[in-house]
Amino acid sequence: MGALLLLGFASGLPFALTDDAFRAWLTKAQFDPRTIGWLGLVSLPYSLKFLWAPLVDRFVPPLLGRRRGWIVVTQVLLVLLIGALALQMSVMANLAPAERSQGLWVLSGLALTLAFLSATQDISIDAYRTDVVKVNEVGAGAATYVTGYRMALIVVGVVGFNLADRISWQGVYGLMAVLMGLGIATSFWAPEPERVETPPESLDKAVILPFQELWNRLGWRRLLMTLSFIVLYKVGDAMVGKMAVPFLGGKGLGFSDAEIGSIRQGVGLVATVVGTLTGGAILSQIGINRSLWVFGILQAVSNLGYYALALVGKDFLWFVAAINVENFSGGLGTAGFLGFLMSLCHPSFSATQFALLSSLMAVGRDLIASPVAGELVQGIQKLMQTDSPLGEIFWLAGFDRKGWGLFFLLTLVAALPGLILLPFFAPWNAKPALSLDPDDSGNDDY
Numbered sequence: 001m002g003a004l005l006l007l008g009f010a011s012g013l014p015f016a017l018t019d020d021a022f023r024a025w026l027t028k029a030q031f032d033p034r035t036i037g038w039l040g041l042v043s044l045p046y047s048l049k050f051l052w053a054p055l056v057d058r059f060v061p062p063l064l065g066r067r068r069g070w071i072v073v074t075q076v077l078l079v080l081l082i083g084a085l086a087l088q089m090s091v092m093a094n095l096a097p098a099e100r101s102q103g104l105w106v107l108s109g110l111a112l113t114l115a116f117l118s119a120t121q122d123i124s125i126d127a128y129r130t131d132v133v134k135v136n137e138v139g140a141g142a143a144t145y146v147t148g149y150r151m152a153l154i155v156v157g158v159v160g161f162n163l164a165d166r167i168s169w170q171g172v173y174g175l176m177a178v179l180m181g182l183g184i185a186t187s188f189w190a191p192e193p194e195r196v197e198t199p200p201e202s203l204d205k206a207v208i209l210p211f212q213e214l215w216n217r218l219g220w221r222r223l224l225m226t227l228s229f230i231v232l233y234k235v236g237d238a239m240v241g242k243m244a245v246p247f248l249g250g251k252g253l254g255f256s257d258a259e260i261g262s263i264r265q266g267v268g269l270v271a272t273v274v275g276t277l278t279g280g281a282i283l284s285q286i287g288i289n290r291s292l293w294v295f296g297i298l299q300a301v302s303n304l305g306y307y308a309l310a311l312v313g314k315d316f317l318w319f320v321a322a323i324n325v326e327n328f329s330g331g332l333g334t335a336g337f338l339g340f341l342m343s344l345c346h347p348s349f350s351a352t353q354f355a356l357l358s359s360l361m362a363v364g365r366d367l368i369a370s371p372v373a374g375e376l377v378q379g380i381q382k383l384m385q386t387d388s389p390l391g392e393i394f395w396l397a398g399f400d401r402k403g404w405g406l407f408f409l410l411t412l413v414a415a416l417p418g419l420i421l422l423p424f425f426a427p428w429n430a431k432p433a434l435s436l437d438p439d440d441s442g443n444d445d446y
Contacts, residue, residue, distance in 0.1 A: 001140065001141070001144045003132075003186065003189065003190035003191060004129055004132075004141055004144045004145045004148065005144050005145070005147060005148040005151075006148060006183065006186040006189075006190075007071070007125045007128070007129070007145065007148065007186055007187075007190065008125075008144070008145040008146060008147065008148025008149040008150075008151070008152070009148040009149065009151050009152045009183065009186075010071075010075060010121070010125070010148075010152070010180070010183035010186060011118075011121060011122055011125050011145075011148075011149055011152070012148065012149035012150065012151070012152030012153050012156075013152040013155070013156065013176060013179065013180055013183070014078050014082065014114060014115075014117070014118035014121070014180065015046075015115075015118055015122075015149075015152075015153075016152060016153045016156035016157070016160075017082060017085070017114065017156060017173060017176060018042055018043055018111050018114055018115050018118070019043070020153075020156075020157065020241075020244070020245050020264075021156055021157075021160055021161075021169070021172070021173075022039070022042070022111060023036055023039075023040075023242075023245045023246065024161065024164065024169070024245050024249065024260070025089065025164075025169040026039060027245060027246055027249050028164075028169070028249075029092070031104075034374050034375065034378045035374075036246055036374060037242065037243070037370055037371055037372075037373055037374010037375060037377070037378075038370075038371055038374060039108060039111075040242055040369075040370025040371065040373075040374070041370065041371065042108055042111040042112045042114075042115055043115050043370070044112065044115070045112070045115045045116040045118070045119040045120075046115060046118075046119045046122070046358075046359065047359050047360075047363045048119075048359060049119040049120065049122065049123055049355045049358070049359050050352065050355040050356035050359040052120070052123075053123045053352040053354075053355030053356070054210070054352050056070050056120070056123050056124055056127065056352075056355075057127070057210070057349060057352050061073060064187060064188065067124055067125075067127055067128035067131065068124075068128065068187045068188075068190055068192075070120070070121075070123070070124035071121060071124045071125060071128070071187045072184060072187045072188075074117050074118075074120045074121035074124065075121060075180065075181075075183060075184045075187065076184065077117050078114065078117050078118060078121065078180055079177050079180050079181045079184075080177075081110065081113055081114040081117055082114065082173055082174075082176055082177035082180055083173075083174060083177040084110055085107070085110045085111060085114060085173050086170045086171070086172075086173035086174040086177065087170070088103065088106055088107050088110055089107070089168075089169055089170035089173060090168075090170040091103060092104075092107060093168065093170060122355075122358070123354075123355045125145075126354040126355065126358065127354060127355075128190070129141060129145055129342070130342050130345050130354055132191070140280060140284075141342070142280055142283075142335055142338040142339045142342060143276050143277050143279065143280025143281070143335050144280075145338070146273075146276040146280075146331070146334055146335060146338060147273050147276055147277060150269050150272045150273045150276065150331070151269075151273065153269050153272075154266060154269040154270065154273075155179070156172075156176060157264065157266060157268075157269060158266035158269075159172075159175075160172045160176065161258060161260055162258045163175070164258075165256065165258050209349060210346075210349035210352035210353050210356070211352075211356070213346050213349060213353075214344070214346075214353060214356075217346075222425055225421060225424050225425040226344070226425055227357075227360055228421060229418060229421040229422070229425065229426075230341070230357055230360040230361050230364075231360050231361070231363050231364045231368070232364055232417045232418035232421065233292075233296060233333075233337060233361070233364070233418035234299070234333065234337065234361065234364060234418070235364045235368055235369050235414050235415065235417070235418065236299075236300055236303060236411045236412060236413075236414040236415025236416075236418075237299050237300070237302075237303070237330055237333065237411075237415065238364060238368075238369035238370075238373075239369045239372065239373040239376075239411045239414055240303050240306055240326065240408065240411050241330075241369075242369055242370045242373045242374070243373045243374070243377055243407070244264065244306070245260060245264075246377075247306070247310070247404050248260050248264065248319070253309070253313065253314045253319075254314060255314065255319065259319075263319060263320055263323050264323050267320060267323065267324065268323035268324060268326070268327040269327060271323070271324040271325075271327040271328040271331065272327040272328065272330055272331040272334075273331065274328060274331065275327065275328035275329065275330065275331020275332045275334075275335070276331035276332070276334055276335045277331075277335075278328075278331070278332060278335075279291065279295060279331060279332040279333070279334070279335025279336055280335045280339070282294075282332075283335060283336055283339050288336065288339055288340050288343060288426075289426040289427065289428065290428060291335075291336035291339070291340075292336050292337070292340060292422060292426050293422055293426070293428060294332075294336075295329070295332040295333040295335070295336040295337075296333060296336075296415075296418065296419050296422065297419065298329040298332055298333070299329040299330050299332065299333035299415070300412055300415035300416075300419065301329070301412075302325050302326045302328075302329035302330070303326065303408055303411045303412055303415070304408075304412070305321060305322030305323075305325040305326050306322050306326065306404075306408040307405055307408040307409055308322065309322040310404040310405035310407075310408055311405055337361070341354060341357045341358060341361075342354070344357060345357070369414075372414075373407075376407055376410065377404070377407050380406050380407055
């Protein structure tokens, strides 16, 4: 569990640097919400990592074995990429706002490469976590890993957002490159799984067998339903996350980077950690199916906190309340969802299967939520700031001219498709999801 905690931290650090921190820099550099939304696509590798995950299953580095060896390789390269991103930000900081778009392509390319390496590290860590936990440790393992992951987001958020006002964002990225280097020691210390599965004999088998095994075990109907659910389950929650920093900062309420870092990235992420640990404990008691129901409903309803904040305006107490409610509920949902994904993986193909399943989760978060959220905010703001009849109706109904309140209400609608699928493949009274034991088919125990 100690190794999972520290590996979770190493996994969360580079993700945070291409997520809220990256959007905070873009906001400070005066890029508009549409650009910020579309640049969420630098996280595309998280959605496509299943394409190269078979390589991680098939090939074994010469040092530290199949799982830990790949973790070390990616961590070394991540240190170099984070440093390169800091240097590019320094170059763009010396340009006038109108000229910064010239360096945006280079910056985006570096961020995309960073996300690729981070996704590759995640493939290895996810496979390691799935291989090392026993069946009765799934809830604890998921919660511990996510706690470490969220601790990294707290460090980037609280330390990063507060230091950004003092030493600039490029200085923050340089500091995080050093911190990422310290995580390499974890890979040497982490224990090997008790049962080490033999890698696939060929690349063809590494590509085909993981998908074939899932197909045979679940059947095509259940598999299709499951994959659709994975894409849609956290879309509403992700749309809020993608636009939270612009809303709280210069494009909305006008809170400073230090305030956003202290509350959203600090207090809020503590609430996420508490929610994750609570979710892991509840999952062990009520099972995966019921957890998906309870946590999914709570994480959707929690978006109303941001809606209330949009109506109230720049109010510190409402700010703290909205962040805590949304993050605690999101932590619950993450614990249940991660346990669900782990339960679907066969140990022989854990890298490829978990990469496939978590990639689909990233499809909902990055390919759907980020661009849709950016376009939706931009469209609503344009509608509300014109003299169109529909805009006047929304304004008379109490929505602000910036359109944030209406946007947060629509995120509840975006959460419904994932919840609607639950009765079809995860009934409330059914047994928990599949066993992690490859000797137990569990085909009818869904």
